[in-house]
Amino acid sequence: MERQITSFIRALRASDVRVSTGEAIDATRAVSVAGYSDRAFLKDALRCTLAKSPEEAVTFDELFDAYFAPRSLNSSSQDQDNQNSEQSDASSEIDPVDLMESGDEAAIASALERAANAVDADDIRFSTQIAYYAQQMVREMGGERIQERLMQAFQQRSEEGDTEAERLIDLRRDLTMRARERVQRSYDIFGKGETEQFRNEFAENKKLSAIELSDMARMKVLVARIAKRLAVKHSRRRRKKNRGQLDVRRTMRANAGVDGVPFNVVWRQKRREKPKIVVICDVSGSVARYVRFLLLLLWSMKDVVPDLHAFAFSNKLVDVDDILEKNKFEDAMDQILRVAGMGSTDYGEAWTNLKSGHEQLIDRRTTIIVLGDGRSNHGNPRTDLFRSFAARAKRTIWLNPEPQPAWGTGDSEIPRYRPYCSSMSQVSTLKDLERAVDDVLSAYA
């Protein structure tokens, strides 16, 4: 029985539900209180101990229904049958043909279960392995014997022989189908989650410019997850106790009731600054794809960074806050590319626009994030303006989609901006983006 719980927990872990050993112990204790007789009760009891958030509860419900499918609850009693029959060592002696012909569903299910255990079907990782495992199961159940009888039937070269062969072929197909179903279930429970995780990990480290449209849905989920992770990390308290510095005023007030004798000492507290981010994105052709993800990530973190301003340019700088605020993200992105994406890139003009229209946004708690390749078509880069922004801001972070060796080649003005940036790094994957944003927010801790 405990084996069932531990393997269920393994399935949960595979699906990205974190279950600690302590929780696993609690789950078994909960089961010992709840028992297996009442399925709804068992489900609620396990959910209480294992699922720690609404999202995890959804995963839990799905897995529970798959794992403790009505059929497999019977199999708990079959488990014992298994052991008995294994002890008598009769398991592999059952002739598969007799078994299938007997029509005894319970016996067939039990035999399938036994075969699945024997070939460790629960270790399945990828959907491509289903056929392999099914094959193994059939062999385990004595598939060769069907084969032998089939050969015999063929060799008879008679009408009876042919019908017999047909019957055997059908029977074998039926058996294989059942084995496949059984393996499919194992895959749904144990493999799917891990495959998903593997794909996610792969996507996180894939070059953003190489992401296909079909992957956008997955990327969105991933970005949302990163945003949540960062939000949790950075939404911590904005106040820090500053032990050692006495807050005289508040100490006196707190102790007025005891004649001013300072029993309760109040320390000064330091308020942490709230992050304020001005993000300026080059949306000319080559960089546009990266902008999409950066904006999506930052916009998903609106709760943590309420003071967020976004600009886009290829030459003229456009304030895109409104567009992002009022539209669905995908539509907003299209619109941004329409209004700002035309024309040849000119960083100098963008800085001039920023200076004249929005300079007041930049103050000493602002972090400026520039996303661009710094390719300005040999126009005047206006480093003087850029320098003045950087001097006003808390930090200036430049994110460059190009790999470092390309910086400064051709019309790239990167080396001329670089001295004024607090940091300049290459971002090409989702992981890089996460790191960059994490770094920006950490500076406010």
Place this chain on the structure above:
Amino acid sequence: MTQTSLTGYEPMTSIEAITSGLESVGYISTQQISTAVFLALGLRKPILIEGPAGVGKTDLAASLSRWLDVPLLRLQCYEGLDEGKALYEWKYGKQLLYTQLLKEKLNEVVGDEKTLESSLQKLGSFEDLFFSEQFLEARPLLTAMRQSAGSVLLVDEIDKSDEEFEAFLLEVLSDYQVTVPEIGTIKANVPPIVILTSNNVRELGDALKRRCLHLHIGFPDHKREQRIVQARVEGVSEDLLEQLISFVQSVRELDIKKQPSIAETVDWAKTLLLLHASALDEAFVRDTLNVLLKHESDIEAVTSDIPKLVREATSGKPMYPGQFTR
């Protein structure tokens, strides 16, 4: 847990007993809620309840205490809550007052001593007097540990407290004992049933999550909400109740800032009762919508839909059968 006959938790013998017991004090439970409560007692673990505001998180604790007839100790969390407010505090004022009043007595006692050292020693032997239970101001956590017949300890809105407090709470909740250095360790004879609630203002620490049973209470389905209103508001006619619940349930489906909670449904039912409404009509709804919805923009958004919603609610059939999976 069964060998002590003193606890007040005896009635909690089974899930059904919990469900019907809670119902007897006006709390309409669900299988999930009752299971969590049952396990909380069986596994000696706190329950962490999450869910939107006004779905009966706090009320569960209050109802439990009412039903079991054990004291309810409530600790409301807020930013800056510290041990002194949650566990215990010395009554400084009283201590100070007593030393002042006993000054002469002290002089007498110490006066006989020749040297400074011996008088200090003498004084030292009275020290315990001032750090005794008499001067101890027990706060909810300590009070809960001291209840001999058990209690319900409600730690409300734990997400509003600081992280340090969360860590401190862990210590208390893992062994159900607290240590007062001057007095010693106070261990609960009968551990309290602990209920923590959270509105998810911030993500709670993993350590705390790990130690708790999780219970998510969402908005109730049609039937349960109907029973809740019935239990809370007397004299609502079947028809009105049916229409009112249908209306509220479909309002929750709309895209609004704050969905009406059970508390608001109950208030609205009371309002309609007060206005002697026998059936839902547009005028009534328009006039009383502010009871149900608390945001100006929400009221605006729903107002345009009132005719449609009322029509659907009064046509008798529930709009979205089997809704509220979230």
